[in-house]
Amino acid sequence: MTALKIASWNINSVRARIDIVERFLREEQPDILCLQETKVVNDIFPGGIFHQLGYTHQILHGQRMHHGVAIISRIPIREDAESQWRFDWQDNGEARHVGVQLDCGIRLENVYVPAGGDIPDAELNPKFGQKLAFIERMTRWAEQISQPTLLVGDFNIAPLECDVWSHKQLLNVVSHTPIEVEALAGLKAAHDWVDLGRKFVPPPERLYTWWSYRAQDWAASDRGRRLDHMWASPEVAKLATAHKVHEPCRGWLKPSDHVPLVTEFEV
Template identity: 45%
Template sequence: MAASDSSADRLVVATWNINSIRSRLPLVERFVAAYAPDVLLLQETRCPDAQFPTSGLDKLGYPHVVVNGRKGHHGVAIAAKRPITDVMRENLADIDEGRHIAGAVEVGGRKVVLHSLYIPSGGDEPDPAVNPKFAAKLAYLEAFAPWSRTAAAVPSLVGGDFNVAPLPEDVWSHKQLLKVISHTPEETERLDAAQNAGSWVDVVRRDLPPPEKVFTWWSYRNRDHTVSNRGRRLDHMWASPSLADRVSGIRVVPEARSWEKPSDHVPVLVTISG
């Protein structure tokens, strides 16, 4: 497996819902040893800011860390080999749960804004009238559209766990999941609106287009996910129009789902050129 080129004119960025950074720091170590990304966009860190294992990431070669942490199933972070500037933390739909952090990193002497985003999962019942979690998710997705229009105005990459599998080929069964949260029309239509608002390029699907199936998440309920392969593509990388042509090297790492005590999500990598 090839390591990334650490020269200043290339930046390898990985997004990963790590499902507890403190519990799975050994998995991060294994991942960076194999793929050597320059930047990690992490979600579901499950860690208040003061308890984030900054020193552990420093030992792995990431001395620059910014966090927006919470207890429970929340929290995001960016860890980088290069300095991170212009840090932002935003609460879409006034949901203050540590779901966004952004910062600028230089590539080839030019700044690129990197966003780590964690959209709410929405619970189990796809009816906002009876499920407040689903109502909150839809509100977040609605707020995502005007936010994305502004964010796309500069060279930017949004990576993260969007908790939405938008395309029929992003799920193991389009028909069976139409009424399952993450693939309902209410969610996919709102995510499409957010993408279109900023003319974002879904670089994973640009380079791995349908009809190819692409999954980044498999439920823990599957005893052996490689047999049933009932996955979903919940983790995304979107590039702004001014950056998209500089993004290449798209790679999903499904083998990470088979590592010991894994996250239910796997990393996605892209390379940004200067």
Template identity: 50%
Template sequence: MSLSIATWNINSVRLRINNVKRYLRLRKPDVLCLQETKCPDEFFPHKAFEGLGYTHRLVQGMKSYNGVAILSKVPFTAKNIHHRCGKEDCRHIEVALETGADPILLDNLYIPAGGDIPDPAVNDKFAHKLDFYREMAQWFADRKPKAGAAKGQRRIAVGDLNVAPLEHDVWSHKQLLKIVSHTPVEVELFGRLKASIDWIDVPRRFVPEDKKLYSWWSYRNNDWSASNRGRRLDHILASPALSGAIRSHRIDVDLRDWKQASDHVPVMATFEV
């Protein structure tokens, strides 16, 4: 069974629903995970996804901010909504995709951006981001399968994780070391999360670490493609049990040029499960 999973910070699902539908018709992923839907659950555009075959859906939204959704052609069970750091701000949902005797657990995450000042003592948003990373690393570590476990080893985590961890995940490593999303403390915490169950960085399986790779370009850049001052904030992570199943990845950079584009573009990976 081939399984394709895409992740996209859409920056308002209702505002950009035509772009979402266009992308789904273009790439036809089996599962689409959205972040920053900015939509209360009662106003989520379910009909648009139903009409395209995404009959299995889990959404958790709020007005104007945050929000996550999993939209799937593949049936799923064990639908879970998780609250982090004592807040109910719609940043983590989890399902179990029905892919045989050993379902694939799928986490969709929207980790806090952290504001502009990389100092938790004066910036509550940055402190929240660091706490979120610490909590997620421990949560995943607590769920790491024990040696010899027959099931529960297949897990995928996707989303806007708001950290560009590698030197070539940003347009200028030197200039961004003091900029939120690439500071040493954030990179260290991303590493701690990645080590929690020995996650595989799926896109970097195909693109060497010394090559530039981005998924986000600021709206502040009038000509984003000419300046190409991007960052890789959107990630697909796979557990070691899926190492041999990874087949391909795609970052659809050209979507940044679409009308009313999000500042993020979709990232997709395909697995043979």
């Protein structure tokens, strides 16, 4: 058996926050880091710094100023030329997904689900409808998965009551509405995914991954939500040995509003 450590982080601009990404990699030493919201085209992705740290394998799917995902690794990763590894679940060309194959046989999928705007009504707010359609396309994809898979990223949905600071106050706030929670439950059931966060931190224990920039003191107010997730095929979930949400990163200099997740496996 070999230890494998995989991290996922919505970095909210990799170039603006490269210092804290470097710090995290030096301190945590994951084998693979999946990034969301990189906000940079591939040509000017700061790949040199990652190379210096030993992360010589880099699969990028960037976009100027918006969205963007990347998988960087110090172990071999590859895209399968015969398969579709960059799904357009948004159906508009946005860079929101990239997938790779690991030598251990696991397929790793990195996704950035749309936030969905501010109004939880598809007629009044087309962005909300696009978010629900995105989840629906992912659900149809998940029904067809035939190999062990790890799905990570910013899902922009906090499904459980204990995934938010106030279930009652957020019921009508995009990211925790019943229609989004139901859609995410459908995606989860489509492949019998195991939610690794809640495998290791069972409800009703508090578990957050995001705190708004609007809070004057994010830690004191602690109005968090669990928007970031790691889901595994049942056979992959059995290999997981530890899971951690790195909350202190939210207090670092020029932080992202999200914090990294790390799961360890024996493969």
